[in-house]
Amino acid sequence: MKPTLTYNNKQYPLDTQKTLLENLESQAVPVEFQCRDGYCGACCSVIESGEVNYQTTPMAYLRDKEVLLCCSKSTQSITIKSK
Numbered sequence: 001m002k003p004t005l006t007y008n009n010k011q012y013p014l015d016t017q018k019t020l021l022e023n024l025e026s027q028a029v030p031v032e033f034q035c036r037d038g039y040c041g042a043c044c045s046v047i048e049s050g051e052v053n054y055q056t057t058p059m060a061y062l063r064d065k066e067v068l069l070c071c072s073k074s075t076q077s078i079t080i081k082s083k
C-alpha cells in the first residue's frame with residue numbers, strides 16, 4: 001500500500017523523498033511557511049499519527065507532537081493538522 005499524507009482530514013499521496021511541505025505544495029494545498037529552513041516556526045503543525053525524520057535538527061522550538069513541515073520527511077503514512 002502506498003503511503004499517504006493526511007492533512008486537515010484530507011488525504012494525499014506521500015512522496016517519501018520530499019519534505020512534508022513539498023508534498024502539500026505539489027498537491028496545491030495552501031500551507032503557511034517562511035524560511036523553509038527550520039528556524040522561523042511558521043510551518044509548525046501537529047502530528048496526530050505517524051513519525052517524521054529531520055535531515056538536520058530544527059532550530060525552532062517544538063512542543064511534543066509538533067512538526068516543522070519544511071524540513072521533515074516521513075517514510076510511512078502520516079496524519080497532520082495545521083495549528
Ligand code: FES
Nearest residue numbers: 034036041043070
Ligand atoms: S518555514 Fe520556517 S520553520 Fe518551516
